[in-house]
Amino acid sequence: MTTNKPVARGATEREATVQRALVCDPDAMSARFQSRALAGAGFAVTTCHTATACEALLRVERPSLLILALLLPDMDGLALLRRVRADAGAEYGGAPRVAIMVSALHAALRAAEAGADAFLHKPVSGAHLASMARELLSRPAVSGSQSTS
Numbered sequence: 001m002t003t004n005k006p007v008a009r010g011a012t013e014r015e016a017t018v019q020r021a022l023v024c025d026p027d028a029m030s031a032r033f034q035s036r037a038l039a040g041a042g043f044a045v046t047t048c049h050t051a052t053a054c055e056a057l058l059r060v061e062r063p064s065l066l067i068l069a070l071l072l073p074d075m076d077g078l079a080l081l082r083r084v085r086a087d088a089g090a091e092y093g094g095a096p097r098v099a100i101m102v103s104a105l106h107a108a109l110r111a112a113e114a115g116a117d118a119f120l121h122k123p124v125s126g127a128h129l130a131s132m133a134r135e136l137l138s139r140p141a142v143s144g145s146q147s148t149s
Helices: 010-019 028-040 051-061 075-084 108-114 126-138
Strands: 002-004 019-023 044-046 065-069 096-105 118-121
Touching: 019 051, 028 044, 028 065, 028 126, 044 051, 051 065, 051 075, 065 075, 065 126, 075 096, 075 108, 075 118, 096 108, 096 126, 108 118, 118 126
Parallel strands: 019 044, 019 065, 065 096, 096 118
Antiparallel strands: 002 044
């Protein structure tokens, strides 16, 4: 697990506005790439590589953005996303407002059905990932539903 935090000058005001992101990808190189792209866009990013670690970090970090791989070593990413979306208010203290699923497999429809706000096919451009995250987070939250897709 690693944390990438953007450099903040005069941090007090800006720290309150920095959005937190959690990247869960079993491929360390992909996780590092996604983390750097998001940190470069101003996110405070934490990375992990398993569903178990992701669930624990969701409880502590309470990110507004979750980047989740489809294939995880200890649980299917779709199953994890369904669990997070179904139990948004209780166990996780408020689920991430936006979830983006990433995979080399074609699973966009299944990701949307599980509650993903977007699906990106690997390899993902860092600029596209950061742009999509910002755009999705700028939308008003949908009352009663976590998904905007």
